[in-house]
Amino acid sequence: MNYWLIKSEPDDFGIDDLARQGQEPWTGVRNYQARNHMRDLMQVGDQVLFYHSNVPRPGIVGLAEVLTKPYADPTQFNLESEYFDPKSILENPRWQLVDMGFVEKFPHEISLEELKNDPFFADMLVAKRGQRLSVQPVAKKHFTEVLRRCRT
């Protein structure tokens, strides 16, 4: 079992949208490192912290899980999509994704500010300065502590 964190702008797709959909193909990731995490390392059942970015108070707001194995992101071939990638070819798709499933919306969010101010989270990627990776691994100890705080 691996643990992850995914960032999303709630204006675009937030935890409430995931709750409503139940399941969502995680389209639009166009960073190789983030893609590699989904394509090479994610397993069905992995637990995923859901993070809201680009809001007044960014932070972790809920829990998702990996529902599928990786497959080609269909938006890369869709001319109408903002994620269309003219350099990707059908026979060898450049971008892969997994489906995320809704697990829960936390009763208490944990803000980026709180993570940054707590030495326990000092080496958590999302709390590090300049860290923009939208799909990132989370250590089990950090995952467990986030859950404990968000659920109480």
Place this chain on the structure above:
DNA sequence: GCCAACGTTGGC
């Protein structure tokens, strides 16, 4: 809206 940090592109 500013801009620091980081990733990607492409000329050489």
Place this chain on the structure above:
DNA sequence: GCCAACGTTGGC
């Protein structure tokens, strides 16, 4: 393969 220029992310 270096690195300058450019584009994007995302906190503030």
